[in-house]
Amino acid sequence: MRAILAVMAGAALVLPASAQAMSVAEFLAKANALKAKGFLAMGSPDIKLLRTEVERASDAYRADLASAKAAGRAPHSCPPPKGKAKIGSNELIAEFQSIPAAQRGMSVKSAFYAMMKKRFPCKG
Template sequence: MMRLYPILAVVTLVVAAPANAAMTVHQFVTRANDLRAQGFAAMLSPDFAVLKEEARQAKSQLKAENARRVAARKPPIACVPDGESIGIEEMLDGLQALPAAYHKRPLKDGYARVVAQRFPCQ
């Protein structure tokens, strides 16, 4: 019976957190800081690919939302000039600097806030 508890715990975690659930800003920043501490070895960590994909999805979602807003004649979230972008270090610093309440929100919301602060629409 004692051997069953670890298995039940893992099954509960898998069921409680679906694979397509988006990371919160806090989860992303915490895991990214753990990787930062590893230096170049971080690129060998399985977390590296996971975080890279989370960031890619957040960026993609922001682009899609911006396009929907423009199509609906609403102001865009951010106005990123062609050829401009935010580097990963700047993004992580920006995410960490967000108010504590933002750390509970999905990564895409934090990403949008940081990009909007860096590239506001005039």
């Protein structure tokens, strides 16, 4: 099993970032599997995988906001400064679960952007 995980991890390093995009369906399946393990999930590499996926989406989102601002374009949404928008894992998962099953093939990044637009619309 460890050999398989090592090969998968090595493959992830050489694939382009777009090939690594996780769908909401995959994210939720991994999150539900971790939840089912209870306390034993703490040692699972999937925790880091899910956290990294959300961090990538968050970083891309912030970069897109900064580039829109620099270019003088209206931002996608208007969140508070980084670190102030406290969104816990349960809230994130609930938001992803609210996506209809037929649309869960979208990337975590796309779902994250939609969540931020919904939670932090620009006023005015």
